[in-house]
Amino acid sequence: MAETHRELYDAIVVGAGIQGCFTTYHFAKNKRKVLLLEQFFLPHSRGSSHGQSRIIRKTYPEEFYTKMMKECYQIWAQLENESGMKLYRQTGLLMLGTKEEDTFRAIQDTVSKQGVEHKYFEAKELKRGFPNIQLPREQVGIWEPSGGVLFADKALKALQDLIRQLGGVIHDGEKVAEIKPGFPVTVTTTTRTYQAKSLVITAGPWTNQLLLPLGMQLPLQTLRINVCYWREKVPGSHGENFPCFVGSFPDRSAHHIYGLPAGEYPGLVKVCYHHGNKADPDERDCPSASPDLADVQILSSFVRDCLPGLQPQPAIMECCMYTNTPDENFILDRHPNHANIIIGAGFSGHSFKLSPVVGKILYELSMETTLSYDLTPFQIKRFQHLHKTSL
């Protein structure tokens, strides 16, 4: 039988990915008693937050994300100061698309309205400005100088160290097996039972496993992502002067392709497909789950044609998970029947940069304080018409 822990926490957070860590950090920073539970021993590479790099940018088609990013940059800088660790490298970000695309036009509108420093590039100028990238004639770009790379694993470590320094508690290697709603909410792991005034679920691709006994399933699709690294033909040619990029290339792929300069592996540039194959997070690497490599073929042909300075076969392939909602916007809301259970989920492969504010919002929902942002785009009820959202 699980040993019962006497302490009454202000909050228990389930899942020590970037969202759970930032949420816990905000609790600890506000002097709340907080416990972060993680099923695996830390660090681990089974979820969505591991690895050395993530893109940070303000260029979004949706104004609400661009607004949130302003505060995110401030909190990332605060985290660098508090931890004494460098977590962000400014490389600039090139957003690529065509003039005809609604999304590209929406991005142009948003960056202009929100006063994000940027520069528009016609195809010819792109060629001159970024000689390593060879694009079709119709391709145009928006350059955002503040874009860059976040050092993901270092950020997780910085947060976990600060949480402990601020008095927060982290228990890794403890899988949450049972949640009994109520006040207080009771949480039983593989080894102990805990109680808290509120519970925040940030369980990434495992979210629906935890919600099922709570009478709820969200329309989440869990995808296995191939993280591909490509070798430079001339060592050093895609490091210092190579930008991050995100692009839509309608003639060659249904989803975005993005890239980051060589960093974590010397001489290897990260170029990935913004989609993957459906997979259960517990079976991600089973030998029986033979991976479909159609995405890698799309990337190979993109690298061959558009990044001719790289070898067109991946030199390293790693694995990561996306948890997508139908509209690819996040879920930041309360459980509809249990107001002190807060859910942060469906981060759809683009939330690392936004985690400082996501964590703040989940803290605010949990503490029932004034919300800093309008949460309408993130509410669960937007899916009520879908069969899969069973409440």
Ligand SMILES: Cc1cc2nc3c(=O)[nH]c(=O)nc-3n(C[C@H](O)[C@H](O)[C@H](O)COP(=O)(O)OP(=O)(O)OC[C@H]3O[C@@H](n4cnc5c(N)ncnc54)[C@H](O)[C@@H]3O)c2cc1C
């Ligand atoms: C290849 C790849 C590239 C990406 N690139 C970018 C990018 O460039 N920019 C960007 O902003 N974002 C990017 N993202 C997205 C971003 O990394 C994710 O949205 C983010 O990491 C999601 O974090 P999370 O905390 O929700 O999930 P996770 O990191 O999966 O964390 C969930 C945690 O919950 C734990 N857990 C689950 N169930 C239980 C349980 N029962 N008990 C205890 N613990 C439990 C898990 O073990 C896990 O540690 C990328 C993602 C991938 C995969």
